[in-house]
Amino acid sequence: THKFWESQPVGQFKDIGDSSLPEGPIESPTLLSEVKQEPYNLPSQYEWTTCDMESDVTCDEVYNLLKSNYVEDDENMFRFNYSQEFLSWALRPPGYYRSWHIGVRAKASKKLVAFITGVPARIRVRDEVVKMAEINFLCVHKKLRSKRLAPVMIKEVTRRVHLENIWQAAYTAGVVLPTPITTCQYWHRSLNPKKLIDVGFSRLGARMTMSRTIKLYKLPDSPATPGFRKMELRDVPAVTRLLRNYLSQFVVAPDFDENDVEHWLLPSENVIDSYLVESPETHEITDFCSFYTLPSSILGNQNHSALKAAYSYYNVSTKTPLLQLMNDALIVAKQKDFDVFNALDVMHNESFLKELKFGPGDGQLHYYLYNYRIKHTLRPSELGLVLL
Ligand code: MYA
Ligand code: JJ1
Numbered sequence: 163t164h165k166f167w168e169s170q171p172v173g174q175f176k177d178i179g180d181s182s183l184p185e186g187p188i189e190s191p192t193l194l195s196e197v198k199q200e201p202y203n204l205p206s207q208y209e210w211t212t213c214d215m216e217s218d219v220t221c222d223e224v225y226n227l228l229k230s231n232y233v234e235d236d237e238n239m240f241r242f243n244y245s246q247e248f249l250s251w252a253l254r255p256p257g258y259y260r261s262w263h264i265g266v267r268a269k270a271s272k273k274l275v276a277f278i279t280g281v282p283a284r285i286r287v288r289d290e291v292v293k294m295a296e297i298n299f300l301c302v303h304k305k306l307r308s309k310r311l312a313p314v315m316i317k318e319v320t321r322r323v324h325l326e327n328i329w330q331a332a333y334t335a336g337v338v339l340p341t342p343i344t345t346c347q348y349w350h351r352s353l354n355p356k357k358l359i360d361v362g363f364s365r366l367g368a369r370m371t372m373s374r375t376i377k378l379y380k381l382p383d384s385p386a387t388p389g390f391r392k393m394e395l396r397d398v399p400a401v402t403r404l405l406r407n408y409l410s411q412f413v414v415a416p417d418f419d420e421n422d423v424e425h426w427l428l429p430s431e432n433v434i435d436s437y438l439v440e441s442p443e444t445h446e447i448t449d450f451c452s453f454y455t456l457p458s459s460i461l462g463n464q465n466h467s468a469l470k471a472a473y474s475y476y477n478v479s480t481k482t483p484l485l486q487l488m489n490d491a492l493i494v495a496k497q498k499d500f501d502v503f504n505a506l507d508v509m510h511n512e513s514f515l516k517e518l519k520f521g522p523g524d525g526q527l528h529y530y531l532y533n534y535r536i537k538h539t540l541r542p543s544e545l546g547l548v549l550l
Contacts, residue, residue, distance in 0.1 A: 164340055166313040171533040173341040178539075185537045186290075187329065197324045202317050204266060205309070208275065210318070211265040215253045221246045223274045224265070224299075229459065232301050233336060236524060239362055240458040240469060244299075248455065251433050252298070252550045256421045257282050261322050262295065264315065275303040278315045280323055284417040285332055285547065286409075287534065291417045295323040296549055297333040297532075320532075331532035332414075334549045336525060343414065343531055344540040346506040348523035349515045351492060352379045354501040361460050363469060363502065364521075379519065383497070385437075385490035387482050393436035393450070398424050400447035401438065408478040412509065412546025414529075414536075427452055427476065434475070437494060439482050448481035451491045453503065454550060472498075474505035475548050485514045492518060507542045 168174065171188040201210050214220045225246045234241045244252070253263055258281050266276035280295035297319060302311050323331065350364070355375045358364040366375060393401060402423045409415040418426070427436045432455050439449040452475040457468050472495045479487050495503050505511050505520060506527060514520075529545060 166310075166316075167340045170340075172339075172530065173343075173535055175340050178341060181537060183535060183537070185288075185535055188533050188535050189329075191327070191329045192324075194325065194327060198321055202314050202321065204314060205311075207269055208266050209269050211267050211274070212261055213263040213265045213274075213277070214260065215250055215263050218246070221250055224249060224277055227274050227277055227303065228299065228301055231303050232299070234461075239461055241461060243457045243459045243468065245432060245455070245457070247430070248433050248550075249299075251425075251430060253279055253281060255281050255283075255425045259322070259326060261325070262319065264319055264322070266311070266315070275306055276311055276315060277301045278319050280319050280331065282326075282328065283332070285330075285414065286417045287414050287531075287536070292330050292534065293328050294531075295319070295328055295331040297331050298549060330534045332547065332549065333530050333532070334527050335530065336527060338528055339530060341530075342528040342539065343536045344529050344542050344545050346508055346527045346529065346542045346545070348525045348527065349505050349507065349511075349520035350523050351503040351505070351518060351520040352501075353381070353492065353496045353503060355379045357466060357501050358469075361463050361466050361469065381489075381493050381496050383493075385493050387439050387449075387486060387490050389440045389442045390437060390490050391440060392429055393427065393438050393452075395424070395428060397438060397447060398428065401427060401436075401450055404447060404450055404478050404480070405476060409476075409546045413540055413544040414531075415546030435472070435494070435498070436475075437491065439487070441481070449479045449487050451477040451487050453491060453495060455500075456550075470499060470501045472500040472503045473548075474503070474511065477509070477511075484510055485517055488514045488518055506548070508545045508548065509543065512543060 177183055213224055229243050232242050262280035264278050265274050267273060268275055278300045280297050283294050283296045284291050285294045352358050352364060356372060359366055398420050402418060402420045405418055429436050434454050436452040438447050440447055453472040454475050456473055457470050460466050460469055492503055
């Protein structure tokens, strides 16, 4: 059972398949004056802190908490290692609220022991654009687990989101909670198969040798599509049009404007890479692809300490076949020395995963909405949203 989640305005397991329940908000907003004005109580040894992500010192404290305590795979071989630059980017989009970057410190030592964040987003669900918080980076230090700290942190971020007159949220998790709007599969494309096998990320296939495996995953040295180049600031209006038009077909997708595209998609070294196809004849921008950089620490390997992973973000094809566009994305990722290219089976990704030699991983990602009911579970291909 889920004592906490059963008390929250989220789709409940008992309601699955009940088509009498309407789509949309589960609870109505209250007056802001009725939102609790004081923070929730923490166990007496701990105190709330608002983390200033513009401060390098605070950003380093968050980085170190996550580096040692954030998400691991099911066999505890790898742990996400978001960089400081990435955290600063992910947590400071247009219109962000400092008050949504919430830490917990030990009163005595002032050590940061827990963290949760929200950033504002406009998310479209069918034909409604809803102001939401995207909740991410929930982390409780390993030594403080199973003490019911997470529900207090979730209630506190909810309170601070409500204070900004926002009543819905989107989040993802590797665990099943009440109740996913969809469940996505992770897929992995080896770029550096020898290292992936050496560190236990993948295995030598049946009847395969190392040299046959290396040959199987070989890629050309440069992209094939004429006019394929890095996105620049001047491309923001064209990319925004391309992306808005593409995302309009999905049931749930972000409603990006030019400011959002500049923040979320303009290339930033070791954080986000974006490429587009500019027609050599007409100079029209016809296609776009992007991936973000999220290394993992390799736990307990003699020879390697970091796995460099690229994660597929938003991709749009109108002229270049998506398969060819994504093959070019793999080529540039390989040139940038990534070990693996990861993708979820969201949007139109299924159309290229198998052909481009991605294989299914052992991880799934469940997507959730808070205080917004969806009548039927979505197929991953109906989802147009990627969270970091
Ligand atoms: S997902 C990434 C989550 N982080 C990790 O996996 C890092 C490693 N793990 C940890 O740090 C801890 O295990 C965490 C739980 C902190 C995850 N999402 O304190 P507890 C429920 C939601 O005793 P701990 C991400 O960042 C659990 O079902 N709930 O447990 C998105 C149980 O409730 P119930 C979770 O292990 C986060 C209760 O917590 C998750 O010490 C979105 C147990 O608490 C989870 N990933 O700590 C948060 N894991 O009894 C929701 C466990 O009912 C946002 N639980 O089953 C909701 C929207 C809020 C804003 C609304 C605005 C309007
Ligand atoms: O990375 C993941 N799995 C890898 C490593 C598995 C190591 C042993 N458990 C994996 N590798 C196989 C690759 C192989 C390459 C050749 C082709 C066939 C496949 O499967 C998984 C995803 O699959 N990652 C995780 O488990 C990390 C946690 C995922 C949940 C994330 C929660 C989210 C955060 C919310 O913001």
